[in-house]
Amino acid sequence: RLDGKLGIVAEGSIGHGRETAVGLAARGARVILACKDREEGEAACRYVEQKTGSSLVEFSELDLSKFASVRKFARHIAEKETKLDILVFTGGMEMTDKTFTEDGQELVFQVNHLAPFLLTNLLLGLLKASDASRVVYTTSEVYSWLRSETNFNDVNWSETPYDKKIAFAQSKLANILFTKELAARTAETSVRTFCVDPVSGAFNWMTYFDNKVAKTIVSFAKHLFLKSEEEEAQSIIYCCVEETIKDQSGRFYMNCEERALEDFALDKALSENLWNVSEDIVGDITGLGEASIETVKIVELVETSDGIMVKAKNDAGSSSDSEDEKNDHNISLTKENIETTMRNRMTYEEGNSESTVGSNLQTTTVTRRVVKTIISSSQVSSAENNLTITEM
Secondary structure (H helix, E strand, O other): OOOEEEEEOOOOOOOOHHHHHHHHHHHHEEEEEEEOOOOOOOHHHHHHHHHOOOOOOOEEEEEOOOEEEEEEEHHHHHHOOOOOEEEEOOOOOOOOOOOOOOOOOOHHHHHHHHHHHHHHOOOHHHHHHHEEEEEEEOOHHHHHHHHOOOOOOOOOOOOOOHHHHHHHHHHHHHHHHHHHHHHHOOOOOOEEEEEEEEOOOOHHHHHHOOHHHHHHHHHHHHHHHOOHHHHHHHHHHHHHHOHOOOOOOOOEOOEEOOOOHHHHHHHHHHHHHHHHHHHHHHHHOOOOOOOEEEEEEEEEEEEEOOOEEEEEOOOOOOOOOHHHHHEEEEEEEOOEEOOOOOOOOEEEEEOOOOOOOOOOOEEEOOOOOEEEEOOOOOOHHHHOOEEEEOOO
């Protein structure tokens, strides 16, 4: 079960993305369907609710072809959530003629790789805040058609004649390389990453048809003989929830089984180069849960029915110019894990004001998103002697 878990399904309004949302919601997760079309997204939410009976499904706007939209979505999530358990990218661009986004990037590469790269990094703090989080990218075995054509130093095809087949395949290789590099960089955290070919089988090559008649015939045959959208979603859901693969981060799956990768997809230097190129293009990828430490002073501790309320203000010596960070901050501490809406990770220091529950709290560091408190005493009046705040 996924009760109490939060899952984001990017581009999850149709196809196997929508069925992935069904699979997560049916297991009790709260699901955010992130896509660019509100009407389509809200219709998908209703579809998921009807199939699962869940009321924990919501739409949020996200356009992977615009970096500004990715950053806006990430800020929205970081402002209202304390952790993220599942992040899935189920959609993407297929072959198309050479097209550039408003960010000046080749459309297929931006939607299929650069935007997921940016969003994942921006939400990495929330993913790390989960006890066990999963990030899943959909790819395609057509990546294997690449050999010497791979060139991540010219992703906009400014020096190379554009080939839409190679452009698509290269974006799918990027999904695999990013999965493996992210797995390496998060190995000591709670984050696990996987990439999945949800379609699999001979009809992957239908992508390479340019002739519309041929595509129509192959597509019709696919619906007759191959997987349904619900069946396609099973490998994605498997990588989101399967406990037996939690130590297999960075692997490639098809039909709920791990598959071997071509040697060039295992090239560490290539994956590191892709990371560097991607970061240069998208700009700042600092996680929204990983800001610098600020100092504020606890000015008052007020007894409440649930525990204590900490009233805090920024230290007068703070170098911050942000209006949000100049404001008072009230944080409830109870016997449960308490969520806060602090914008920065902060060190709370005892102030000089009198407190209704004492004045001997030690300086304690908490994350900007989550305060985990344990008050062992049932008497709030002596809570200062029994309060532990643990960084998540």
